[in-house]
Amino acid sequence: ERQLASSVPKERRKTLEAALSEVNAWGFDVWSVVDAFQGDTLLASRAIVDAVVFEARGFRAASASPILRQVVSKMLASYQDVPYHNCLHGADVLQAMHALLNLAPTFDDALDDDVVLVTLLACLSHDVGHPGLTNNFLVETGHELAIRYNDASPLENMHAAVALNLAKPYLRTRPSTDQKQNRALWIGLLLATDMKEHSQQIFELERALSKAKERGTSYEACTPEHHVPCLKIFIHACDISNPAKPWPVYRRWTALVMEEFWRQAELERERGLPLTVPARDATDLAQFQKGFIAFIRPLFAAADRIGGVDMSLPLERLDDTARRWQSGSPRAEAYDPPVATEPPPVSFQTLTEPVALGDDDVRE
Ligand code: 8BR
Numbered sequence: 588e589r590q591l592a593s594s595v596p597k598e599r600r601k602t603l604e605a606a607l608s609e610v611n612a613w614g615f616d617v618w619s620v621v622d623a624f625q626g627d628t629l630l631a632s633r634a635i636v637d638a639v640v641f642e643a644r645g646f647r648a649a650s651a652s653p654i655l656r657q658v659v660s661k662m663l664a665s666y667q668d669v670p671y672h673n674c675l676h677g678a679d680v681l682q683a684m685h686a687l688l689n690l691a692p693t694f695d696d697a698l699d700d701d702v703v704l705v706t707l708l709a710c711l712s713h714d715v716g717h718p719g720l721t722n723n724f725l726v727e728t729g730h731e732l733a734i735r736y737n738d739a740s741p742l743e744n745m746h747a748a749v750a751l752n753l754a755k756p757y758l759r760t761r762p763s764t765d766q767k768q769n770r771a772l773w774i775g776l777l778l779a780t781d782m783k784e785h786s787q788q789i790f791e792l793e794r795a796l797s798k799a800k801e802r803g804t805s806y807e808a809c810t811p812e813h814h815v816p817c818l819k820i821f822i823h824a825c826d827i828s829n830p831a832k833p834w835p836v837y838r839r840w841t842a843l844v845m846e847e848f849w850r851q852a853e854l855e856r857e858r859g860l861p862l863t864v865p866a867r868d869a870t871d872l873a874q875f876q877k878g879f880i881a882f883i884r885p886l887f888a889a890a891d892r893i894g895g896v897d898m899s900l901p902l903e904r905l906d907d908t909a910r911r912w913q914s915g916s917p918r919a920e921a922y923d924p925p926v927a928t929e930p931p932p933v934s935f936q937t938l939t940e941p942v943a944l945g946d947d948d949v950r951e
């Protein structure tokens with residue numbers, strides 16, 4: 588099955604097999620797969636997606652399989668080559684979703700196969716075309732994406748539009764009522780990855796949890812009406828789950844997320860804009876990460892209170908990560924980020940029907 592393994596030198600094949608054998612676990616190390624492919628993130632991402640979707644989840648039996656493979660390839664290829672928001676992040680969120688569903692087996696079993704597959708593909712595609720710049724930057728600079736989406740979550744709207752366009756060949760293999768439902772689910776999941784919705788998502792979940800408690804019951808993931816709300820919580824949790832992963836895995840993601848921020852800060856500086864992200868020469872990494880972890884922890888804690896969902900492992904990891912920053916040791920263990928080469932592209936051309944807005948991406 589693993590044709591990909593043929594592109595890996597023999598001496599690294601064992602390492603790859605060993606790494607992929609952990610693909611069902613929350614502590615899965617994406618970086619060992621990347622290392623086996625000698626840094627080729629596209630090949631590594633393909634291998635991870637294949638291991639989850641076609642092997643662990645067994646979707647190869649689906650009659651749509653060749654179409655599905657093609658859709659997966661196009662999604663991976665539609666990511667840009669930016670430090671953090673590249674195809675590996677998409678594959679990572681897909682694997683995290685698979686692992687989180689494994690930690691919620693009754694919920695997993697209650698979901699239709701169709702829903703699980705759409706959810707995994709939504710994870711894979713949730714940041715397609717990401718230019719490595721924040722919504723805030725796109726809006727402040729009048730980027731073509733901000734113009735197209737009227738300053739309203741331009742990234743997430745673009746991810747959803749591009750992803751659903753690429754998904755058409757797969758969706759068409761389904762009966763027409765499923766097509767509509769699948770499309771709605773996919774869009775809903777992608778828009779739920781908007782950080783702007785973070786606090787509202789927690790607020791609504793906590794309200795649902797306490798309402799159930801007042802009634803003397805618990806809020807159960809398996810209840811059919813709760814499937815979609817829970818999947819939205821799950822995709823958002825997976826999207827920001829790096830600090831809830833083992834330290835060495837988290838540390839490499841953090842180097843990349845910071846590199847992307849630093850490049851944006853350089854662009855902001857060049858344009859004389861106020862800095863909205865930390866600058867390379869002025870980042871208190873421990874402080875920044877502790878702040879981020881404190882911000883995201885309530886989501887994992889609330890999700891843990893959903894009946895049929897076990898967030899204790901992610902929560903333990905999250906607390907472990909926070910403790911490591913607290914104790915001040917991380918500097919010694921710091922992962923050296925890759926040296927900055929080129930700034931990220933500021934233009935965007937993946938959409939099939941670009942809006943004619945003139946040649947300038949960005950107002951000077
Ligand atoms: P996206 O991946 O959909 O962009 O949303 C998650 C956001 O959370 C990232 O853009 C990034 O701003 C933030 N984030 C993540 Br993920 N990990 C982070 C980290 N270790 N430190 C700070 N921010 C982080």
Ligand code: ZN
Pocket residue numbers: 713714742780781
């Ligand atoms: Zn995103």
Ligand code: ZN
Pocket residue numbers: 676680713714780826
């Ligand atoms: Zn993301």
